[in-house]
Amino acid sequence: MGLLSALSLGEAVIILCLFSAAYTTTLVLYRLYFHPLAKFPGSVLARSTFLYEFGYTYFGKGRYYLKVKHMHRKYGPVIRITPDELHVDDPSFFHTLFVHHAVRKTENYPRASDGTGFEDMIAISKDHDMHRQARGVLDPFFSKAKLTEMEHRVADRVQKLCDRFRCIRGTDTVVNITNAINSLTSDSVSSLIFEDPSDYLGDADFNEAYFTRLRSGILSVPIFAHLPWFAKVFSTPILKFAIEKATGWRVWDDKAQRQILKSRLRPNGKEGVRDDTTLIEHLCRNNVQQEMFGGGGFCRLALLIQQAGTYNVSYTLSATITHLLLDPTRLAILRTELGLVFAQSKNNIPTWRELEKLPYLTAIIKEGLRLAFDPSLLKSTTDLAFRMAMGAMNRSARVSPDVDLQYRDLLLPKGYPISMSSYWMHNDPTVFPKPHIFKPERWFSEPGKLKVMNSYFVPFSRGSRMCLAQNFVWMLNYHILAHLFRAGAPDLKLFETDKSDVVPAHGYLFVMPKLSSKGVRVTIH
Numbered sequence: 298m299g300l301l302s303a304l305s306l307g308e309a310v311i312i313l314c315l316f317s318a319a320y321t322t323t324l325v326l327y328r329l330y331f332h333p334l335a336k337f338p339g340s341v342l343a344r345s346t347f348l349y350e351f352g353y354t355y356f357g358k359g360r361y362y363l364k365v366k367h368m369h370r371k372y373g374p375v376i377r378i379t380p381d382e383l384h385v386d387d388p389s390f391f392h393t394l395f396v397h398h399a400v401r402k403t404e405n406y407p408r409a410s411d412g413t414g415f416e417d418m419i420a421i422s423k424d425h426d427m428h429r430q431a432r433g434v435l436d437p438f439f440s441k442a443k444l445t446e447m448e449h450r451v452a453d454r455v456q457k458l459c460d461r462f463r464c465i466r467g468t469d470t471v472v473n474i475t476n477a478i479n480s481l482t483s484d485s486v487s488s489l490i491f492e493d494p495s496d497y498l499g500d501a502d503f504n505e506a507y508f509t510r511l512r513s514g515i516l517s518v519p520i521f522a523h524l525p526w527f528a529k530v531f532s533t534p535i536l537k538f539a540i541e542k543a544t545g546w547r548v549w550d551d552k553a554q555r556q557i558l559k560s561r562l563r564p565n566g567k568e569g570v571r572d573d574t575t576l577i578e579h580l581c582r583n584n585v586q587q588e589m590f591g592g593g594g595f596c597r598l599a600l601l602i603q604q605a606g607t608y609n610v611s612y613t614l615s616a617t618i619t620h621l622l623l624d625p626t627r628l629a630i631l632r633t634e635l636g637l638v639f640a641q642s643k644n645n646i647p648t649w650r651e652l653e654k655l656p657y658l659t660a661i662i663k664e665g666l667r668l669a670f671d672p673s674l675l676k677s678t679t680d681l682a683f684r685m686a687m688g689a690m691n692r693s694a695r696v697s698p699d700v701d702l703q704y705r706d707l708l709l710p711k712g713y714p715i716s717m718s719s720y721w722m723h724n725d726p727t728v729f730p731k732p733h734i735f736k737p738e739r740w741f742s743e744p745g746k747l748k749v750m751n752s753y754f755v756p757f758s759r760g761s762r763m764c765l766a767q768n769f770v771w772m773l774n775y776h777i778l779a780h781l782f783r784a785g786a787p788d789l790k791l792f793e794t795d796k797s798d799v800v801p802a803h804g805y806l807f808v809m810p811k812l813s814s815k816g817v818r819v820t821i822h
């Protein structure tokens with residue numbers, strides 16, 4: 298106190314600056330020369346500061362994935378892309394990194410959740426053993442068998458979407474398909490979790506405002522991720538209340554609270570078993586402790602699952618639909634295939650099981666998940682080399698807590714995140730010739746080639762932390778595409794939409810097309 302009061306303001310500022318400079322220099326030197334990852338190559342800025350990643354993600358509008366690829370070209374297949382993280386650019390390592398729990402323990406990298414609003418969960422759970430327990434109770438609910446029992450919930454909503462299209466048919470109304478599919482997906486996911494699900498499909502504009510906010514939320518993730526104090530300010534109770542009021546996100550919490558009460562009040566024996574069971578009821582009946590999902594319990598879990606994948610589904614499907622609408626020849630092949638199955642199925646409504654036997658439809662869905670686009674949209678061949686297929690542009694990281702991982706002659710130390718990007722695998726021209734072309738027929742290759750393609754096809758990741766809802770995503774894809782393109786379905790025509798509205802261009806938390814895109818829009822005839 299005595300020393301401080303003896304200093305003038307100017308002197309105090311100088312001392313503070315000197316102290317900060319000394320601290321920063323020491324930290325940078327430590328990161329460059331003494332850190333356990335110091336021997337791994339990469340640009341000096343990437344190895345010494347997180348600002349490099351922030352700059353390319355925020356100011357570069359989600360283009361760090363391109364910079365990372367550039368660094369690989371210069372420094373080799375294993376590089377250090379932040380002070381804490383290694384990145385591998387070699388598909389042969391994917392199945393070593395993303396492993397099943399029987400192979401070894403896998404933890405999540407907490408920084409990957411920073412800025413998403415789910416920092417407390419780090420997807421389902423950071424810790425390996427906690428994660429195993431949680432997936433142990435969640436996986437049965439998302440199994441193919443269980444989803445087949447709940448299939449009518451998705452089929453009914455697809456029907457509702459088609460009915461709405463029929464009502465609009467012949468008018469000049471422009472429909473935003475991206476928002477419509479977002480609504481369909483949100484309502485379908487909601488129907489798995491709550492007895493009182495959302496009804497965005499009933500909104501005149503398919504709840505455009507909600508999804509616009511979701512999109513701007515995705516764009517602001519880098520700010521919240523890199524400035525944690527900023528996120529803390531926003532999570533103060535008053536601001537939280539204001540944000541929840543403004544965004545309407547509170548609605549899921551309220552629904553979850555009500556659902557927990559309802560489910561807990563039901564008898565636990567056989568008489569409590571119901572056909573229209575929900576995820577929350579499933580957890581209550583299995584006496585799962587809420588703490589398994591962190592301090593927020595079932596409510597946080599419900600919110601996570603509700604929001605985890607709707608954006609991905611609507612982006613992928615909007616792109617697939619665009620490719621088909623721009624390609625009458627392929628669309629005709631699909632329509633012929635669908636005609637047969639609709640004619641032969643009970644009540645002219647095929648089931649998921651029947652639809653997944655259709656080879657062309659299946660190839661279209663796979664190609665949509667791999668997602669390609671037209672190279673003529675790009676200005677230069679350099680662009681072409683970089684922007685070809687979707688996959689997760691944003692990398693995905695795993696931590697091996699107990700054992701070092703071997704990559705060729707390198708030992709990748711345990712306890713540090715190692716990441717990879719499926720984007721480059723889906724985009725490998727040696728496996729997917731002309732990867733920029735949307736070509737479902739590529740999935741009819743001879744068995745040897747197909748085996749390699751399938752091992753490079755990882756839209757849902759692999760191993761113990763792969764997507765919880767991949768079966769659900771397949772089911773949704775089958776129903777939506779089959780009903781939109783069956784004979785007699787309303788005819789969709791693209792409105793002021795071209796491939797640039799679906800070309801992956803920005804690698805934020807989720808992949809985004811050009812930021813000026815208004816989504817895929819159609820008129821209905």
Ligand code: HEM
Pocket residue numbers: 419420421422432486601602603605606607609610613689693694756757758761762763764765766767769770
């Ligand atoms: C096209 C659609 C989708 C794609 C491509 C996709 C892809 C993925 C991927 C790659 C992961 C692993 C992330 C990582 O490595 O850290 C993942 C995890 C996850 N996904 Fe999806 N997803 C989709 C849709 C959905 C939907 C609709 C839901 C919810 C109903 C969902 C729920 C989850 C959850 C909860 C996790 C975390 C799993 C865990 O930590 O164990 N996803 N997803």
